[in-house]
Amino acid sequence: MTLTVQHNVSLQPFNTLRVEAKAREWVEVRSQEDCAQLPALCRDKKILILGGGSNLVLAGDVNGLVIHNQLRGIECVRQDEQHVWVQVAGGENWDAFVAHAVAQGWHGLENLSAIPGSVGAAPVQNIGAYGVELKDVLESVTVLHLQDGRTQILTRAECRFAYRDSIFKSAFKTNYLITHVTLRLQRQPTMKLEYGEIRSALQSAGLDEATLTPQQLRELIMDIRARKLPDPAVQPNVGSFFKNPVIPHEQLMRLQQRWPELVSYPVDADHVKIAAGWLLDRLGWKGRQWGRAKVHDRQALVLVNSGDNARDLLALKDAMQADVREKTGIELEVEPLIVGGHE
Ligand SMILES: Cc1cc2nc3c(=O)[nH]c(=O)nc-3n(C[C@H](O)[C@H](O)[C@H](O)COP(=O)(O)OP(=O)(O)OC[C@H]3O[C@@H](n4cnc5c(N)ncnc54)[C@H](O)[C@@H]3O)c2cc1C
Structure with a gap:
């Protein structure tokens, strides 16, 4: 069947900030046969690949072709005594896949429960939560080159994963559709419980580490997230708006003269990572309203949108970045992709 291109399609149902913007051209990709027609x-x-739209800010209409990834399929491609290799199509919902994996006895994804979006977007920013990142379980990524129709398999090393970063944000940023992700999961659970919030949630739930099941860990993570983060269906948002800044030791020491309680996490011999949310909270941003945008009351890293465009939200982002720059010398980096309008 020939792929149908639609024109002037509303993107409002397809982004979690509920911004109204139009795609000049729009196509849904559901099969390998559809993929084969994409290069033509x-x-x-100008291409925009869209998954669940949960890490995207539409600054205006998209004057190009939006490819909505609806490829489906989960296949166990190999196994040995310790591991199972699972190939998942990019259009599968991430959390539905995590639920499936836990039910099948495929382990390693429990801490990544309840992250919105698609499997195909997961490698783009190397999704991470509660001490686990996608790169910890990823074997390879299959991409389709949209200009020449070639398929290529990238190994984990070739994906150049880093904190909320990968080759899909630089050299492979546009013109490459992630069609499949292959993960190497464990057959015996080894649970990652080091994260402070997991430990205290375990205690308050009266759960014993020694007998904790992967399903219980998944539910614990889902509870923590539901308490902490606003539901995009109720308060439109894209999760963390800024990355946690990585700064040199000398800068940390200067900041600690002002805020001795500032916590840091080592990155390498010269750098540490600090929590952007904590910093924004200290600078008084939590709960601030900015037109039809707002900093969330419980989490200063999350911006909530109540308008049908992103103008106030982007003005709020600029004001927050300028304030942090002026008061600390730190350049806060935006986490979601800002796209559309005059870019
Ligand atoms: C409430 C909330 C909580 C969140 N919590 C977390 C969290 O804990 N950790 C975390 O890491 N993220 C988190 N996020 C961000 C988001 O869920 C992830 O980044 C997710 O992977 C985005 O998936 P998506 O399908 O919605 O991507 P989209 O928003 O559709 O796209 C994001 C980017 O990926 C590109 N892309 C999408 N699919 C493909 C593909 N198949 N091939 C090539 N490029 C593609 C897009 O072009 C765009 O650049 C959160 C978001 C929300 C709203």
């Missing part, structure tokens, strides 16, 4: 459609066009 993509030639000389």
Whole structure:
């Protein structure tokens, strides 16, 4: 069947900030047969690949072709005594896949429960939560080159994963559709419980580490997240708006003269990571309203949108970055992709 291109499609149902913007062209990709037709459609066009729209800020209409990834399928491709290798199509919902994996006895993803979005977007920013990142379980990523139709398999090393970063944000940023992700999961659970919030949640739930099941860990993570983060269906948001800054030791020492309680996490011999949310909270941003945008009351890293465009939200982002720059010398980096309008 020939792929149908639609024109002037509203993107409002497809982004968790509920911004109203139009895609000049829109196509849904559901099969390998659809994928084979993409290069002819993509030639000389500006492309936006869309999964669940949960890490995207639409600054205006998208004057190009939006490819909505709806590829489906989960296949166990290999196993040995300790591991199982699972290939998942990029259009699968991430959390539905995590639930499936836990039910099948495939382990390693429990801490990544309840992250919104698609499997295909997960490698883009190397999703992470509660001490686990996608790179810890990823074997390879299959991409389709949208200009020439070639398929390529990238190993974990070739994906150049780092904190909320990968090759899909630089050299492979546009014109590459992630069609499949292959994960190497464990057949015996080894649970990662080091994160402070997990330990205290375990205690308050009266759960014993020694007998904790992967399903219980998944539910614990889902509870922590539900308490902490606003539900995008109720308060439109994209999760953390800024990355946690990585700064040199000398800068940390200067900041600790002002805030001795500032906590840092080692990155390498010269750098540490600090919590952007903590910093924004100290600078008084939590709960601040900015037109139809707002900093969330419980989490200063999350910006909530109540308008049907992103203007106030982006102005709020600029004001927060300028304030942090002026008061600390730190350049806060935005986590979601800002796209559309005059870019
Ligand atoms: C409430 C909330 C909580 C969140 N918590 C976390 C968290 O704990 N940890 C975390 O890491 N993230 C978190 N996020 C961010 C988000 O869920 C992830 O980044 C997720 O992977 C985005 O998936 P998506 O399908 O919605 O991507 P989209 O928003 O559709 O796209 C994001 C980027 O990936 C690209 N992309 C999408 N699919 C493909 C593909 N198949 N091939 C190539 N490029 C593609 C897009 O072009 C875009 O650049 C949270 C978001 C929300 C709203």
